[in-house]
Amino acid sequence: MSTPYDLIVIGSGPGGYVAAIRASQLGMKTAIVERESLGGICLNWGCIPTKALLRSAEVLHLAKQAKSFGLKIENPSFDLEAVVKRSRGVASQLSNGVTFLMKKNKIDVIEGTARLEKGAPAPKVIVKGKDGKDTPYTAKHVMLATGARARDIPQAGLVADGKLVWTYREAMTPDVMPKRLLVVGSGAIGIEFASFYNELGADVTVVEVMDRILPVEDAEISAFAEKDFRKQGLNILTGAKVENVKAGKNVVTADITTKDGKKETKEFDRAILAVGIVGNVENLGLEALGVKIEKTHVIVDGFGRTGVPGLYAIGDLTGPPWLAHKASHEGVTCVEGIAGKNHAEPFDASNIPGCTYSHPQVASVGLTEAAAKAKGYDIKVGRFPFIGNGKAIALGAENGLVKTIFDKKTGELLGAHMIGAEVTELIQGYVIARQGELTEADLLHTVFAHPTLSETMHEAVLDAEGRALHI
Amino acid sequence: MPINITMPALSPTMEEGTLAKWLVKEGDTVKSGMIIAEIETDKATMEVEAVDEGKVGKLVVPAGTEGVKVNAVIAVLLEEGESAGDVKALAAAPAKAEPAAAPKAATSVPAPSPTLVTPAKAGAQTSVAVMERPGGVRIMASPLARRIAANKGIDLKALKGSGPHGRIIRRDVENAKPGAAQPAPGGAPMTADGLILPQILDDRVYAPDTYDLKPLDGMRKTVAKRLTQSFMQVPHFPLNIDIQLDNLLESRAAINAAAPKDVKISVNDLLIKAAALALIDEPDCNASYTDKGIAYHRHANISVAVAVEGGLITPVIFKAEGKGLAEISEEMKDLANRARERKLKPQEYMGGTFSISNLGMFGVRSFASIINPPEGMILSVGAGEKRAVVDEAGAIVARTVMSVTLTCDHRVIGGAEGAKWLAAFKRYVETPEAMLL
Numbered sequence: 001m002s003t004p005y006d007l008i009v010i011g012s013g014p015g016g017y018v019a020a021i022r023a024s025q026l027g028m029k030t031a032i033v034e035r036e037s038l039g040g041i042c043l044n045w046g047c048i049p050t051k052a053l054l055r056s057a058e059v060l061h062l063a064k065q066a067k068s069f070g071l072k073i074e075n076p077s078f079d080l081e082a083v084v085k086r087s088r089g090v091a092s093q094l095s096n097g098v099t100f101l102m103k104k105n106k107i108d109v110i111e112g113t114a115r116l117e118k119g120a121p122a123p124k125v126i127v128k129g130k131d132g133k134d135t136p137y138t139a140k141h142v143m144l145a146t147g148a149r150a151r152d153i154p155q156a157g158l159v160a161d162g163k164l165v166w167t168y169r170e171a172m173t174p175d176v177m178p179k180r181l182l183v184v185g186s187g188a189i190g191i192e193f194a195s196f197y198n199e200l201g202a203d204v205t206v207v208e209v210m211d212r213i214l215p216v217e218d219a220e221i222s223a224f225a226e227k228d229f230r231k232q233g234l235n236i237l238t239g240a241k242v243e244n245v246k247a248g249k250n251v252v253t254a255d256i257t258t259k260d261g262k263k264e265t266k267e268f269d270r271a272i273l274a275v276g277i278v279g280n281v282e283n284l285g286l287e288a289l290g291v292k293i294e295k296t297h298v299i300v301d302g303f304g305r306t307g308v309p310g311l312y313a314i315g316d317l318t319g320p321p322w323l324a325h326k327a328s329h330e331g332v333t334c335v336e337g338i339a340g341k342n343h344a345e346p347f348d349a350s351n352i353p354g355c356t357y358s359h360p361q362v363a364s365v366g367l368t369e370a371a372a373k374a375k376g377y378d379i380k381v382g383r384f385p386f387i388g389n390g391k392a393i394a395l396g397a398e399n400g401l402v403k404t405i406f407d408k409k410t411g412e413l414l415g416a417h418m419i420g421a422e423v424t425e426l427i428q429g430y431v432i433a434r435q436g437e438l439t440e441a442d443l444l445h446t447v448f449a450h451p452t453l454s455e456t457m458h459e460a461v462l463d464a465e466g467r468a469l470h471i
Numbered sequence: 472m473p474i475n476i477t478m479p480a481l482s483p484t485m486e487e488g489t490l491a492k493w494l495v496k497e498g499d500t501v502k503s504g505m506i507i508a509e510i511e512t513d514k515a516t517m518e519v520e521a522v523d524e525g526k527v528g529k530l531v532v533p534a535g536t537e538g539v540k541v542n543a544v545i546a547v548l549l550e551e552g553e554s555a556g557d558v559k560a561l562a563a564a565p566a567k568a569e570p571a572a573a574p575k576a577a578t579s580v581p582a583p584s585p586t587l588v589t590p591a592k593a594g595a596q597t598s599v600a601v602m603e604r605p606g607g608v609r610i611m612a613s614p615l616a617r618r619i620a621a622n623k624g625i626d627l628k629a630l631k632g633s634g635p636h637g638r639i640i641r642r643d644v645e646n647a648k649p650g651a652a653q654p655a656p657g658g659a660p661m662t663a664d665g666l667i668l669p670q671i672l673d674d675r676v677y678a679p680d681t682y683d684l685k686p687l688d689g690m691r692k693t694v695a696k697r698l699t700q701s702f703m704q705v706p707h708f709p710l711n712i713d714i715q716l717d718n719l720l721e722s723r724a725a726i727n728a729a730a731p732k733d734v735k736i737s738v739n740d741l742l743i744k745a746a747a748l749a750l751i752d753e754p755d756c757n758a759s760y761t762d763k764g765i766a767y768h769r770h771a772n773i774s775v776a777v778a779v780e781g782g783l784i785t786p787v788i789f790k791a792e793g794k795g796l797a798e799i800s801e802e803m804k805d806l807a808n809r810a811r812e813r814k815l816k817p818q819e820y821m822g823g824t825f826s827i828s829n830l831g832m833f834g835v836r837s838f839a840s841i842i843n844p845p846e847g848m849i850l851s852v853g854a855g856e857k858r859a860v861v862d863e864a865g866a867i868v869a870r871t872v873m874s875v876t877l878t879c880d881h882r883v884i885g886g887a888e889g890a891k892w893l894a895a896f897k898r899y900v901e902t903p904e905a906m907l908l
Contacts (some may be wrong), residue, residue: 410615
């Protein structure tokens with residue numbers, strides 16, 4: 001039996017490894033268990049490698065537009081293998097970075113698959129190593145950060161086979177460039193892959209069961225995005241159902257029922273299932289410990305406490321939004337709660353930005369217009385299109401929109417919604433405004449540098465007051 | 472033109488009240504003098520009379536609404552020939568109490584702030600980035616917290632922030648009541664007027680299912696506020712004395728035997744009379760400390776503490792020095808009865824110059840009450856009981872004795888003055904015939 005730890009974190013994704021670093025900073029003797037690669041899905045199979053892919057697509061897009069910039073690039077094209085290789089290289093570089101961070105913070109990395117057994121003051125952690133041997137570890141606190149994986153819907157015939165029917169994992173390491181691609185689901189993951197493959201020349205069909213794409217975004221942004229994607233050649237079917245995705249020898253067939261009720265069997269080269277995710281709650285021994293689980297997600301309070309003494313859970317495992325930065329923040333919150341930091345604040349889910357790195361990008365924070373109205377707010381809405389922004393025009397990125405929603409009574413920025421170039425970087429300005437509880441008055445008085453895309457953020461605030469300058 | 476019926480100020484201290492009950496409904500015809508509503512003020516439940524005649528067009532404030540500010544429109548009366556349509560214009564006017572309080576927070580802003588927004592549209596609101604404490608210390612508060620505080624009429628000075636570095640953030644003001652402060656870790660929470668707030672109800676101390684919670688009504692709040700103020704701000708001291716009651720009890724028996732059937736003088740009635748006479752004898756003690764000077768009262772207006780359900784009230788026997796015992800007795804019975812029904816008028820429980828609180832009937836031997844400001848003294852009367860007393864001859868005899876405590880406001884009454892008053896009071900009680908003089 002090894003020496004007891006203060007904290008063992010199970011899973012080294014952006015939730016787990018960040019929590020481990022924070023714990024180490026607070027003087028806890030910390031270990032982290034990982035069954036695969038440090039950095040988890042985010043670094044290895046999610047956020048980061050897809051951004052690398054999308055960057056390749058973006059550069060290609062610009063190269064194709066070279067003429068409009070007065071440049072000459074003959075027949076810009078791509079090497080799929082090299083594009084994927086670059087993406088894997090970026091992922092591996094970052095995973096190595098996490099290895100370094102663990103070392104620097106004196107965090108023990110335990111390789112293997114963990115499960116829990118009853119114990120006090122916290123459950124015992126048994127790690128099955130690569131050699132198949134079980135090693136027990138004990139700690140005062142145990143944090144589950146096991147994340148989530150792509151969801152299958154077998155009853156609708158939506159099951160990935162890893163060959164022709166892909167999840168995000170295969171989709172970012174394609175063996176061939178599919179000519180005809182079906183993307184089921186139009187959340188961030190679906191839309192990003194759709195955008196990537198469309199840029200690379202695939203004939204992409206996105207099917208969304210809801211009445212609009214990016215359904216968690218503001219309806220206006222969804223509509224803007226749909227119009228833009230269609231213009232880029234994406235086939236988008238909203239209010240449509242996909243069933244029986246069947247992998248044949250070389251092709252995939254799928255039954256698609258469109259909005260008007262017409263059912264058709266269509267053929268594709270590949271299909272990507274992006275119909276949500278499920279929490280990795282299995283084989284951990286959670287049932288025996290009496291951990292509360294609802295729809296594959298562990299139920300926790302604002303400090304990640306599961307109700308089982310000494311056991312915590314954070315990140316994708318605890319439910320939406322399934323975002324790396326949500327997991328990291330939850331991890332930090334949980335550790336600070338354990339350490340009893342004076343100013344430990346419980347996790348607040350109301351101010352988490354959401355980003356989709358498609359072309360154009362989509363970013364948002366806070367309430368949509370519909371949600372604000374449903375909550376009974378009396379609102380002021382401001383809008384500003386990128387076409388009114390000098391920098392956007394200079395960049396050749398005049399297609400975009402910023403929308404702000406304020407509470408008329410208090411001036412609170414209830415929500416901000418953006419589509420266009422680099423909005424995933426811009427959104428942070430609004431997130432800080434919300435965190436700092438700024439009102440419209442403070443934003444009106446903030447000086448925005450010229451020429452920048454961020455001026456659209458200022459204008460969207462001015463517009464809520466009927467004072468937009470450049471439109 | 473429809474007539475607005477506004478929340479009346481039923482006492483000088485009343486700032487807001489609860490509209491307890493409507494006795495009319497929309498469409499009813501009311502005549503001048505008719506009782507139309509019951510209002511619970513800080514002290515009592517009062518009836519509201521209609522002043523004008525007309526038809527009730529609209530009850531703006533529903534029954535049971537708490538915290539209705541004085542002068543807020545509570546109903547609209549239609550005159551002859553007017554219809555419900557005419558109500559709209561008026562009812563759009565001030566019905567809710569909160570806007571009235573809104574400017575409060577802004578008044579502490581030094582000079583015209585350079586950060587005031589001048590909006591092109593009326594919609595935008597102003598925001599003030601920096602607020603100064605009187606001492607020049609900056610109040611750290613988020614802009615949103617400031618806005619909400621201004622909307623709700625909350626003074627930020629009274630709040631303690633729970634944000635980073637003690638910054639006042641939204642949640643600190645959202646739950647605060649106008650004029651109240653938020654619980655804060657460490658340091659006693661204070662209200663704007665420097666009063667310490669009641670204990671915060673914390674689930675970690677009392678689990679929610681282990682008690683029954685009764686909301687504070689106007690009377691309970693006023694009692695709490697005034698007694699806290701008194702106990703903390705009035706430098707008070709107690710003086711004790713034992714008084715033999717045998718003569719008084721004999722006199723009382725004789726008086727009651729001789730009195731008409733419906734008159735029955737109580738010991739308390741006699742003590743009221745004795746206290747009043749002692750105050751006239753020792754006029755230095757019939758005094759109130761005020762901001763303008765010490766008010767020496769010409770009459771002895773005796774407040775008598777009456778326990779009522781949900782609190783305490785002190786109806787006053789005015790000019791008790793000149794009233795006969797039968798008169799005092801009768802008045803006292805009437806006042807006590809109406810106090811229990813919470814039907815006293817403000818002028819019946821305000822204006823006392825001295826208080827008596829008697830717990831003798833509960834067997835309490837001795838206690839010291841809290842001064843009832845702005846009065847200068849309060850007398851706490853213990854139980855009359857047989858005690859062994861050494862008489863003038865040196866013999867141990869059984870006498871009926873009561874212990875009384877006089878609590879004095881030291882700002883107006885010195886130890887010697889208090890003692891002299893007690894001596895006078897003792898003389899009247901032990902020699903009740905002197906009251907006839």
